[in-house]
Amino acid sequence: MNSTRALKVLKEHGYKHTKQREKLLNLLDQHDDIYVSVKQLWEEFSEDFPGASYDTVYRNLYTLADIGILETTSFDGEKQFRFHCDTSDHHHHFICTICGKTSAIHLCPVEDVALSLPGHQIENHKFEVYGKCPACQ
Incomplete structure (x- = not known):
């Protein structure tokens, strides 16, 4: 966008x-x-x-x-x-706590979460990882 x-x-x-x-x-x-x-x-x-x-x-x-x-x-x-990201694939973000830059994470842990919650229906989720990007380390 x-x-x-x-x-x-x-x-x-x-x-x-x-x-x-x-x-x-x-x-x-x-x-x-x-x-x-x-x-x-x-x-x-x-x-x-x-x-x-x-x-x-x-x-x-x-x-x-x-x-x-x-x-x-x-x-x-x-x-x-x-x-909003222009990518059409499902992804999440790594967010640098220093500069705020984001990087896409192209894996999703929700499948593992769903396996640990039998009988539950997951309607939505958000997964973000915070840390320092290579430039800020």
Whole structure:
């Protein structure tokens, strides 16, 4: 996903193209492969829109996540956002605790979990691994 594709998805879901949404998407483009907090995005966003509230950024990020443009995670007790991966295969993420860069993990432990829960129906799951990437070690 990138800002150009995201604007098309917004339009497909009936949302208007605004300068503020475009700026927010461009900021996310600049943070490629990194989860970013609402606070960090709001600080960068408010440089161009000084009158914009934190809630404006917050609401837009949650809307973008709800329609599948963004992925979310919780890190250090704070919700973080990034563009949804363009890969079509099922995967999970390694997230560097220093720089925030993500790497895809192309295996899934949910099959083992399902075997240990006979009679249960798993409807959804999320698997993330945290540590230091090679550049930050």
